[in-house]
Amino acid sequence: MSTLQETSHRPEEQGHKTRPWMWIAIAVVAVLAIAGIAWIVVSDGTSDIDTATELANTWAQGWEENDPEAVGSVLTDDGIYINFGEVVRNKEETMQDVRNRGARVTEADPVTDLTETDDGTFTYVAEYTVDGTDRFSAIIEIELDGDFVSRLEWLSMEEITDS
Numbered sequence: 001m002s003t004l005q006e007t008s009h010r011p012e013e014q015g016h017k018t019r020p021w022m023w024i025a026i027a028v029v030a031v032l033a034i035a036g037i038a039w040i041v042v043s044d045g046t047s048d049i050d051t052a053t054e055l056a057n058t059w060a061q062g063w064e065e066n067d068p069e070a071v072g073s074v075l076t077d078d079g080i081y082i083n084f085g086e087v088v089r090n091k092e093e094t095m096q097d098v099r100n101r102g103a104r105v106t107e108a109d110p111v112t113d114l115t116e117t118d119d120g121t122f123t124y125v126a127e128y129t130v131d132g133t134d135r136f137s138a139i140i141e142i143e144l145d146g147d148f149v150s151r152l153e154w155l156s157m158e159e160i161t162d163s
Contacts, residue, residue, distance in 0.1 A: 052122040052142055053114045055149050060108035060126055068095035068102065074149045082153035106132045117141075121151075127160065135160035 055074040062070030072095040075081070081088040081097070088094045107129035114124040121143045128136050138157040142149050 048144060049114060049116060049122070051147055052116075052144060053111055053124075055144075055147075056111040056114060056122075056124055056126070056140070056142060059149070059152065060111060060128075063098065063102055063105040063128070064108040066098065066102040066105070068098040071095060071098045071102075075152075076145050076148045076150050079145075079149055080151045080153075082151070084154050084157070104130050106130065123155070 059071055059074050062068070062073070072091045075091045075094060078090050079094070080090075081094045083097075088097050105128055109127040111124050111126060114122050116122050121141050123139060123141045126138045126140050128138065130136060136157050137160050139155045141151075141153045141155055143151040
């Protein structure tokens with residue numbers, strides 16, 4: 001007849017020492033897992049396309065409202081604005097440019113068809129009314145740096161005429 005021997009599964013009772021570093025490692029992994037879950041919950045889930053569209057619309061609305069601060073709010077501090085070859089080198093200079101000529105833009109349509117290019121920049125078509133009557137369509141390219149525009153360049157523009 002065999003006898004059942006009672007065995008313990010506790011490490012210290014089997015002659016093994018509990019290793020404090022193991023508990024520290026488990027705690028670190030748990031904290032990182034919780035932080036990762038928290039980041040997912042806190043993240044607003046917006047894509048770069050959504051961010052670029054929002055920034056492009058803020059830019060356009062800022063010009064329409066002659067609001068230098070709104071236009072500047074989309075740029076990084078050293079953001080570059082290129083207006084048909086004329087380079088405006090940072091946020092402050094861009095805001096001054098709005099002060100100098102922003103009142104001429106009397107209407108700016110919302111951006112709807114923004115696309116990402118192979119090199120990670122974004123292009124869109126913007127339509128503006130200048131001086132109350134002249135309508136223009138422009139192709140604009142933007143480059144993001146996080147949640148801000150690091151470069152915005154007008155690539156082309158043509159007048160919209162009634163056909």
